Amino acid sequence: MNQDQLKQAVARAAVDYIKPKLDTRSIVGVGTGSTANYFIDYLADIKGHFDGAVASSEASAERLKAHGIPVYDLNAVDEVVVYVDGADETDPRLNLIKGGGAALTREKIVAAVAQEFVCIADGSKWVETLGQFPLPVEVIPMARAHVARQLVKLGGDPVHRAGVITDNGGEILDVHGLHITEPAAMEAAINQIVGVIANGLFANRPADVLLLGRDGEVETLHAPVEPGI
Numbered sequence: 001m002n003q004d005q006l007k008q009a010v011a012r013a014a015v016d017y018i019k020p021k022l023d024t025r026s027i028v029g030v031g032t033g034s035t036a037n038y039f040i041d042y043l044a045d046i047k048g049h050f051d052g053a054v055a056s057s058e059a060s061a062e063r064l065k066a067h068g069i070p071v072y073d074l075n076a077v078d079e080v081v082v083y084v085d086g087a088d089e090t091d092p093r094l095n096l097i098k099g100g101g102a103a104l105t106r107e108k109i110v111a112a113v114a115q116e117f118v119c120i121a122d123g124s125k126w127v128e129t130l131g132q133f134p135l136p137v138e139v140i141p142m143a144r145a146h147v148a149r150q151l152v153k154l155g156g157d158p159v160h161r162a163g164v165i166t167d168n169g170g171e172i173l174d175v176h177g178l179h180i181t182e183p184a185a186m187e188a189a190i191n192q193i194v195g196v197i198a199n200g201l202f203a204n205r206p207a208d209v210l211l212l213g214r215d216g217e218v219e220t221l222h223a224p225v226e227p228g229i
């Protein structure tokens with residue numbers, strides 16, 4: 001299987017994984033990106049098994065609506081039974097880097113609300129230590145230079161993702177050169193910088209389950225009991 005086929009395989013597996021957890025009142029959290037897009041397309045096959053979705057981006061909301069899946073404002077929803085999304089990197093503890101598609105802040109919010117976070121990824125996303133993929137940091141535009149200087153002090157090499165404005169009106173700095181041995185501490189340290197909206201480390205709220213496509217198969221991996229290391 002090539003990378004695209006692996007993305008499709010994990011997306012299909014995610015629908016099979018969540019279907020028994022759903023009833024006609026359930027709201028499904030839906031992520032952003034090429035793997036999440038496949039998930040949305042397969043999710044449409046089980047329309048009627050759940051009530052609707054909340055989306056982590058305008059793009060995903062549009063794709064859901066195009067399939068006739070109702071999309072709710074997160075503020076109007078009491079409970080998100082499960083959140084399914086891709087990642088740019090995952091380590092063996094299911095700490096993630098996300099935000100390659102600039103959707104990290106809304107992804108983090110939906111993940112925070114969801115009872116269970118199911119990550120879907122092809123094997124190219126698997127790393128022993130996070131940081132080979134540049135870490136996306138969403139910033140208030142007027143704070144970009146200040147945040148960049150602080151990120152240099154943390155050992156990174158931030159690069160402005162020129163021309164990209166997020167769904168929240170933020171800008172993105174992609175931080176190169178980080179070898180993230182303590183993801184939860186790094187996530188917290190970056191959040192302390194004034195002007196940061198969110199960063200793409202999901203370590204204080206890692207995935208609960210990873211459906212990983214590699215060697216032609218989909219493996220189901222669970223996060224360790226004690227997250228955040």
Ligand SMILES: O=C[C@H](O)[C@H](O)[C@H](O)COP(=O)(O)O
Binds near residue numbers: 088099
């Ligand atoms: O902002 C985008 C998201 O974090 C995506 O989930 C991530 O970039 C992975 O995207 P893809 O499935 O296209 O590799």
